[in-house]
Amino acid sequence: MSPGPGPTRKLVRPRGRRVGDPDAAARQGSVREHNLTLVLRHIIEAAVPPSRADVAAATGLTRATVSVLVERLFRAELIRELEPTTPQRVGRPAIPLAPASGTIAAIGLEVNVDYLGACALDLSGERLAERVIAGHFRNSDPREVLARVAALAAEVVTQLQDQGIRLVGACLALPGLVDSRRGPLRNAPNLGWRDLDVGAILRAHAVFDTLPLRVANEANLAARAEASFDRQIKTFVYVSGETGIGAGIVLNGEVYRGRHGWSGEIGHTVVDPRGPLCSCGATGCLERYAGKDALMLEAGLSPDQPIGVLVEAAERGDERALRSITDAGQALGVALANLVNLVDVDQIVLGGIYAPLEPYLFDAVVAQLRARVLSAPWATVTVRAAKVGAGPAMVGGAQAVLRRLIADPASWVAGGD
Amino acid sequence: MSPGPGPTRKLVRPRGRRVGDPDAAARQGSVREHNLTLVLRHIIEAAVPPSRADVAAATGLTRATVSVLVERLFRAELIRELEPTTPQRVGRPAIPLAPASGTIAAIGLEVNVDYLGACALDLSGERLAERVIAGHFRNSDPREVLARVAALAAEVVTQLQDQGIRLVGACLALPGLVDSRRGPLRNAPNLGWRDLDVGAILRAHAVFDTLPLRVANEANLAARAEASFDRQIKTFVYVSGETGIGAGIVLNGEVYRGRHGWSGEIGHTVVDPRGPLCSCGATGCLERYAGKDALMLEAGLSPDQPIGVLVEAAERGDERALRSITDAGQALGVALANLVNLVDVDQIVLGGIYAPLEPYLFDAVVAQLRARVLSAPWATVTVRAAKVGAGPAMVGGAQAVLRRLIADPASWVAGGD
DNA sequence: AGACTTTGTATTCTCGCTGAACTTATGCCC
DNA sequence: GGGCATAAGTTCAGCGAGAATACAAAGTCT
Known part of the structure; x- marks a missing residue:
C-alpha cells in the first residue's frame, strides 16, 4: 500500500512523552530520551567539566553509550568540548565537556x-x-x-x-x-x-x-534561581519579601506549584485571626506585619522609600526601626513555623528585602521556629539569606x-x- | 579467563532501579519494569476488569506486548483471569483481568x-x-x-x-x-x-x-486509604481528627512526606499566637481548639468518652456542645486556610472524629476558608467527610x-x- | 624507547517493543 | 446451518538502544 494520505490513514499512536511519565508506555526511544537528559544534566550540573568517562562512571552507562549520546548533544550545540587540561596524570588525557555557551x-x-x-x-x-x-x-x-x-x-x-x-x-x-x-x-x-x-x-x-x-x-x-545556586540543597523554602510576601517551595530540586500554581502564598497566611484587616479581605495576614509597607510604616518611614533606608535606621540603632523589624520577624517566624509543620522542610532562605535586614531580623524568626516547630528538637531548621543577587x-x-x-x-x- | 570468584572479580554495576528514577541510567530492562508496572496498575485501578486489548488501548502498548506482560504477572500470581462475560457483542470474547485475590x-x-x-x-x-x-x-x-x-x-x-x-x-x-x-x-x-x-x-x-x-x-x-477510595481525586488533604490532629497531604496521587516524613503536623499549627499553652510547649496550637480533648471539655464532657456523646449532645441542641463545635470549626478553618494558601489543594477531607460532626462543624470551616484563602474567588475549596470506615x-x-x-x-x- | 594507563571508538550481542500476519471465538445474516 | 464480519489474543521477523568486549589513541613513568 502506498503511504499516501488517504482517508484510511492510520492514527499516529500517542508516543510516550517521557520515561518519567508513569502513565505512558515506555519504549526503546524513551530509554534514549531518558539517558540523553541524564547525560546533559550531569554535564550542566557538574562542579568541574567531566569527561565522557566521568559521565559514564557517574551515570552507570557504558563509555560507548555515553560517547554516542555526547555526540548527539554536541551536534545539537547543547554542549561543547573544552581544551584538555595539561595532564598531570598517566593515561590518555580526557576531553572536558561543558554546557555550550552563546548558542x-x-x-x-x-x-x-x-x-x-x-x-x-x-x-x-x-x-x-x-x-x-x-x-x-x-x-x-x-x-x-x-x-x-x-x-x-x-x-x-x-x-x-x-x-x-x-x-x-x-x-x-x-x-x-x-x-x-x-x-x-x-x-x-x-x-x-x-x-x-x-x-x-x-x-x-x-x-x-x-x-x-x-x-x-x-x-x-526566584526559588528556582536560588536552587540553581547551591545544588546540594534540594529541599527548601524561598521567601520573597517585597511589598507582598511570596514563597517558593522546592521539594527535591523541583518547585512545587500546587493544583493551580498558587502554592506558597505565605503573605496571606494568618498570623493573628483578630489582627488588622488586609487588602485581601481577611484579617491578620502576615503581609500586614512583615510586608515592606508594614515594616516601613511601623518604623516611621514612607513605604515608597527603598529598603536601604530602614537598614540604615537600624544600623543607627533607631528604636522604632529595630522594634518594627523584630515585630516583623516574630510574625514571619510564626508563619514559617506553620509552613515547616505542614511541609517539613529544614532550610529556609529569606530573599528580597529580608536579605539586607538579616542582622536585625533573623534572630526573631529563628526563635519562633525553635518554639513552634514540633520537630525542632530533632532537626534544626536553618535560616539564611538568599544568595542570588538582583532580579532573582x-x-x-x-x-x-x-x-x-x-x-x-x-x-x-x-x-x- | 575463567569466571571464578577471583580477587580481580569485576564489581557489579549498580543497575538503574527504576525508569522513574531520574538519576539512574535507563536500559532495556527499565522499559520492561516500567511497562510491567503500568499494566499491573491499570488492571488494579480499572473500574471494570479490562481485557488485554483494553489494557493495550489504554496504555499505548501493542497487544503483543501486553500479552507477554500479562503472562508474567499471571505467573507471579499478581493478577488472575476472570470468566468471560456472556458476550453480547460480535467478535471473540475478551478475557477480563483482575488483581489476584487471596494469593x-x-x-x-x-x-x-x-x-x-x-x-x-x-x-x-x-x-x-x-x-x-x-x-x-x-x-x-x-x-x-x-x-x-x-x-x-x-x-x-x-x-x-x-x-x-x-x-x-x-x-x-x-x-x-x-x-x-x-x-x-x-x-x-x-x-x-x-x-x-x-x-x-x-x-x-x-x-x-x-x-x-x-x-x-x-x-x-489514612490519607492513602482515602485516596484509594476515589482515584479520580488525585490532590487533596486528609485531616485526621483524634486526640491529636494530623494531616496527610496527597499530591497527584502520592502522599507527600517531606524531608523527614514529618509533613502535615497541622495540629501544632498556630491559630492564635497568644492562645493557651499546648503540650508541645508552644501557644495557641490548633489542637488546643479542635482536638478531641478540647472539643469535649468545652462542651462540658469528659475527654475519655467516645465522640458519639458529643454528637448526641449536638443533636439534642445542647448549647455548649454546639458552641464548642463551632469554635473548633473556626480554628480548624483558619489552620486549613493557611494550608491551602501554602500548598494549593482544592479538596479537603475531614476524617476521624470530624466525620460524624459534619452537620455541626463544616459550615464554620467552609466560612473561614472562603474568607481567608486568597484564591477562593477563583477556585472553591471543597470540604467533605471521609469515606473510609473504621481504622483508615x-x-x-x-x-x-x-x-x-x-x-x-x-x-x-x-x-x- | 617501551611498558603501562586511561580515554574514547568500533563491533557484535542481547533484550524488549513494534508491526503485521495469523489463529481463535463469537455474533450476524441469509 | 454455513459463510462472513469482527474482535481478542498469539506468533514471528525486524529494529533500536544499551552492554560487553576488543581495539585505537594519547599521554606518563621508568
Whole structure:
C-alpha cells in the first residue's frame, strides 16, 4: 500500500512523552530520551567539566553509550568540548565537556512593584543581556506596563539574534496568583492587576510571534534561581519579601506549584485571626506585619522609600526601626513555623528585602521556629539569606525555560539535526 | 579467563532501579519494569476488569506486548483471569483481568490513643482479616503495648499462612513524628511516647523475623486509604481528627512526606499566637481548639468518652456542645486556610472524629476558608467527610506495603519464577 | 624507547517493543 | 446451518538502544 494520505490513514499512536511519565508506555526511544537528559544534566550540573568517562562512571552507562549520546548533544550545540587540561596524570588525557555557551538562550522577564526587567541566560548560566527599569508600578495600567516589558524584551532579542544566538522561549514573573494551566493572571494585589490574561496581552506584541512565552509566579521563579545556586540543597523554602510576601517551595530540586500554581502564598497566611484587616479581605495576614509597607510604616518611614533606608535606621540603632523589624520577624517566624509543620522542610532562605535586614531580623524568626516547630528538637531548621543577587525572579524565569529544554533534549536534537 | 570468584572479580554495576528514577541510567530492562508496572496498575485501578486489548488501548502498548506482560504477572500470581462475560457483542470474547485475590497480602497495624488494631489486605483490596482491641493508651508503656500489637499481628499471620497466602510485609501506623529514614519514633505526645525505636522493639518479636516491617505516620496512611477510595481525586488533604490532629497531604496521587516524613503536623499549627499553652510547649496550637480533648471539655464532657456523646449532645441542641463545635470549626478553618494558601489543594477531607460532626462543624470551616484563602474567588475549596470506615490508618498501612509491590512487580516476578 | 594507563571508538550481542500476519471465538445474516 | 464480519489474543521477523568486549589513541613513568 502506498503511504499516501488517504482517508484510511492510520492514527499516529500517542508516543510516550517521557520515561518519567508513569502513565505512558515506555519504549526503546524513551530509554534514549531518558539517558540523553541524564547525560546533559550531569554535564550542566557538574562542579568541574567531566569527561565522557566521568559521565559514564557517574551515570552507570557504558563509555560507548555515553560517547554516542555526547555526540548527539554536541551536534545539537547543547554542549561543547573544552581544551584538555595539561595532564598531570598517566593515561590518555580526557576531553572536558561543558554546557555550550552563546548558542542557545532563554529570556526572563519581570514586572514588580518597583521595577521592570528583562534578561537572557544561556545554558552555561551566563547572563548574556540585562535591562532593568526602576519605577513605581503600584496600581499601574497593565497594558502600558506590558508594552514597556515587550519593548525591553525586543531589545534583548535583537541583540542576541545579531550574535546568532537561538532563543528557545521567555518567561514572565509576576507577583501574584498566576493560573499555571489556563494562563490568566488572577490577582496581583500590589500591582492592582486582577483577572487579566497577561500572556495574551504580551503575545500580541511582535516579539513574541516566534518566541514561546510563559507566565509564572515571581517567588516560585526566584526559588528556582536560588536552587540553581547551591545544588546540594534540594529541599527548601524561598521567601520573597517585597511589598507582598511570596514563597517558593522546592521539594527535591523541583518547585512545587500546587493544583493551580498558587502554592506558597505565605503573605496571606494568618498570623493573628483578630489582627488588622488586609487588602485581601481577611484579617491578620502576615503581609500586614512583615510586608515592606508594614515594616516601613511601623518604623516611621514612607513605604515608597527603598529598603536601604530602614537598614540604615537600624544600623543607627533607631528604636522604632529595630522594634518594627523584630515585630516583623516574630510574625514571619510564626508563619514559617506553620509552613515547616505542614511541609517539613529544614532550610529556609529569606530573599528580597529580608536579605539586607538579616542582622536585625533573623534572630526573631529563628526563635519562633525553635518554639513552634514540633520537630525542632530533632532537626534544626536553618535560616539564611538568599544568595542570588538582583532580579532573582527574572533569572529563575530564564532558567525555567532552559530547564524544559534540558529535560527534553531529544526534541531539540531531532529538530536541530 | 575463567569466571571464578577471583580477587580481580569485576564489581557489579549498580543497575538503574527504576525508569522513574531520574538519576539512574535507563536500559532495556527499565522499559520492561516500567511497562510491567503500568499494566499491573491499570488492571488494579480499572473500574471494570479490562481485557488485554483494553489494557493495550489504554496504555499505548501493542497487544503483543501486553500479552507477554500479562503472562508474567499471571505467573507471579499478581493478577488472575476472570470468566468471560456472556458476550453480547460480535467478535471473540475478551478475557477480563483482575488483581489476584487471596494469593498475596500485606498487614496493616495501628496503635492509637483508644485502640490497637491489625488487618490484612490482598491485591484486590479485600480485607482478609481484622483484629481490633479498644482501650486507653494515653501515657502507656510502649513495650507492653507493642507486645500486644505483635500478638495481634501473629494471629493474623498464622491465619493467613494456613490459607497459603504469601505475606509481603507489614506497616505500623502511629500518631506522631516518625522518622521515615532512620526509623525511630521521635514524638507521639498523646501516647506519651518519645524517642523510641518502635521498629526495633517490634522486630524483636518472632512474627517479624520473616516479615518486613515499616513504621509511618497515622494521618499519612489514612490519607492513602482515602485516596484509594476515589482515584479520580488525585490532590487533596486528609485531616485526621483524634486526640491529636494530623494531616496527610496527597499530591497527584502520592502522599507527600517531606524531608523527614514529618509533613502535615497541622495540629501544632498556630491559630492564635497568644492562645493557651499546648503540650508541645508552644501557644495557641490548633489542637488546643479542635482536638478531641478540647472539643469535649468545652462542651462540658469528659475527654475519655467516645465522640458519639458529643454528637448526641449536638443533636439534642445542647448549647455548649454546639458552641464548642463551632469554635473548633473556626480554628480548624483558619489552620486549613493557611494550608491551602501554602500548598494549593482544592479538596479537603475531614476524617476521624470530624466525620460524624459534619452537620455541626463544616459550615464554620467552609466560612473561614472562603474568607481567608486568597484564591477562593477563583477556585472553591471543597470540604467533605471521609469515606473510609473504621481504622483508615491500618488499611492505609497495608496498602502502602502493597503499593511498593505494585510499583516494582519486576522483583516479585523474577523471584516467583 | 617501551611498558603501562586511561580515554574514547568500533563491533557484535542481547533484550524488549513494534508491526503485521495469523489463529481463535463469537455474533450476524441469509 | 454455513459463510462472513469482527474482535481478542498469539506468533514471528525486524529494529533500536544499551552492554560487553576488543581495539585505537594519547599521554606518563621508568
